[in-house]
Amino acid sequence: MSSLSQRIGEALGIPFARLREAGGQHGVRHLTGTLADGRDVFVKAGASPDGESAAAFAAEANGLRWLAGADGGPPVPQVIGVSAEFLVIELIGPQENPPPGAARRFGADLARLHAAGAPAFGAPWPGYIASLPLDNTPLDSTPLDSTPPDSARANREEPDWAAWYAERRLLPYLRRARDQRALPAAEARQVEAVIARIGELAGPPEKPSRIHGDLWSGNVLWSAGRGWPIDPAAHGGHRETDLAMLALFGAPDLAEILRGYTETVPLAEGWRARVPLHQLHPLLVHVCLFGLGYAPQLNSAARAALAGRQG
Incomplete structure (x- = not known):
């Protein structure tokens, strides 16, 4: 866990104050955590950075950003960071x-x-x-x-x-x-x-x-x-x-x-x-x-x- 939180923190440019397991689905780990700046986040992490989860993370990030661009639409979680290994979004x-x-x-x-x-x-x-x-x-x-x-x-x-x-x-x-x-x-x-x-x-x-x-x-x-x-x-x-x-x-x-x-x-x-x-x-x-x-x-x-x- 510490190596994962360190890698994600380095990629985001801000460390985690806390990160813990929250289950998983379709071969993807789910975690919740708090960044050092106080933001609560939800994390999806793939088993390997070259697996199918990398494409899925990119698709989800693209979709969330696109939905967020609709005036008057429903609120959606903010995308905080995405890579081949993980997706970090706002925790709702x-x-x-x-x-x-x-x-x-x-x-x-x-x-x-x-x-x-x-x-x-x-x-x-x-x-x-x-x-x-x-x-x-x-x-x-x-x-x-x-x-x-x-x-x-x-x-x-x-x-x-x-x-x-x-x-x-x-x-x-x-x-x-x-x-x-x-x-x-x-x-x-x-x-x-x-x-x-x-x-x-x-x-x-x-x-x-x-x-x-x-x-x-x-x-x-x-x-x-x-x-x-x-x-x-x-x-x-x-x-x-x-x-x-x-x-x-x-x-x-x-x-x-x-x-x-x-x-x-x-x-x-x-x-x-x-x-x-x-x-x-x-x-x-x-x-x-x-x-x-x-x-x-x-x-x-x-x-x-x-x-x-x-x-």
Whole structure:
């Protein structure tokens, strides 16, 4: 521990007054500590500086900084330092149950975060979700073997979210689940059917929103009357994705979150019927990470998405 605290302190240019273990997840150590200047921090440390955790730390730092740049969005932990070996962020606390009004305020904050927008679907950095790589590359509708004249380039359609979601979120994890033999053929065929109809199931076109990307209930901390999103897989995406993630594992006071959101920025008609569509990616991630136990829930979401109804 002393060598780790010394290395991080030297990299930050300020020593630790205290650093202690706080658990871990996905092969990453979690620690809490206090810097010599009195700031309380949360530390993630990888097993080795050349491992996958290095890319994950960079992705999380990029995401936190990008989310923090949205005017009126929810508060996010400040990034204090990041390297191939560690990520140091502001420690949020003390934790509390959402007090009255906090959930509604978080919904309004989230709406403003999404409204800050993004240049494209995707992000300019490689992403991670849990311990899995996340391809954030925007789609290019121009064929690789041709370059259109300026007039054609100016008038061509940009790739929409539906195509991007299928190519960058559903297909890679469907392939991974199959390769790991973690998904029965029947469930895989249901996801394939969704992908085949993705254009008609995705709803009206929307511009890229600035989204958290992994906003399940455990990634929202409640402190000082505010909801603080943590552990982002941030990218330019569809705003309904964050709301569907909140619903997936039962965020507290979800109805109030949605009330605050829609009072600030209305949602497109039919958004409730599209919740299962947006839940397919995180469920595929869970199949890849944890196996067959999530296959029935994935199958149910795929069937609901195809039927155009809320799961």
